[in-house]
Amino acid sequence: MSPQAYPVPRDDAPVVVFDFDHTLYDGDSFGHVLGWMLKRNPLRALVALAATPVLGPMVALLPTRRRGITGYVWIGTFGLHGRRSFDALLDLYVATHQDQIRQRLLPIALEVLRGHRASGDRVVIATGAPPELARAILAFVTHQDVPVIGTAVGPRFGAMGARRHCHNEEKVRMLEERGYGEIAVAYSDSSADLPLLHAAHAPVVVNPKAKRVEMFRKVLPAGTPILNWGCKDRAGQAVA
Structure with a gap:
């Protein structure tokens, strides 16, 4: 179905929010980009390896995750001169990893996304990755x-x-701020998205x-679906 085939959502249509990583995409999309950035340059890879005893534990813990990721991003992008250079690097990654990316897009998730769009819902993706990616x-x-x-x-x-x-x-x-205040449905894998899941009807x-x-x-309403849309290393009730 082409984008033009979907009805234009009404202003009062239900808002449906999808997380991206581990929801529509099997994995950490920007983590994959960042790993590629570091491996492209042996010096960056060496610096990242040396910093891992400090940054690795920070990434593993929710309260310090942002700082840990920021450290790796700084190492991976040092020397870039602005957003255009960064976006060009994202485009290069996508262009050179098409097969891997296609394999990671989850067919069940995409079918659910299509269903909401076909129903005229106001669908929006909210992700910790850069929106351009x-x-x-x-x-x-x-x-x-x-x-x-996404992350600015x-x-x-x-x-x-x-x-x-x-x-x-956040x-x-x-x-x-973008006008998606009353959320009808929210889909996410992450405990970091508990505020989003609590906000959704x-x-x-x-x-x-x-x-x-x-x-x-324990923390979500009784009967909240906990599903698996095709991530083999994740939990949830399998969906055919």
């Missing part, structure tokens, strides 16, 4: 016209860094880590 990946499946809200990136200390991270409560604030957990399933059951 999510748009470029969605272009593979003709969903590049779906609004994407800009020059910082000689490299690139997050100006505003689309994460946790993700909900960014959605509200109908939260849906998809592809969660196995160790997080019980937590989701």
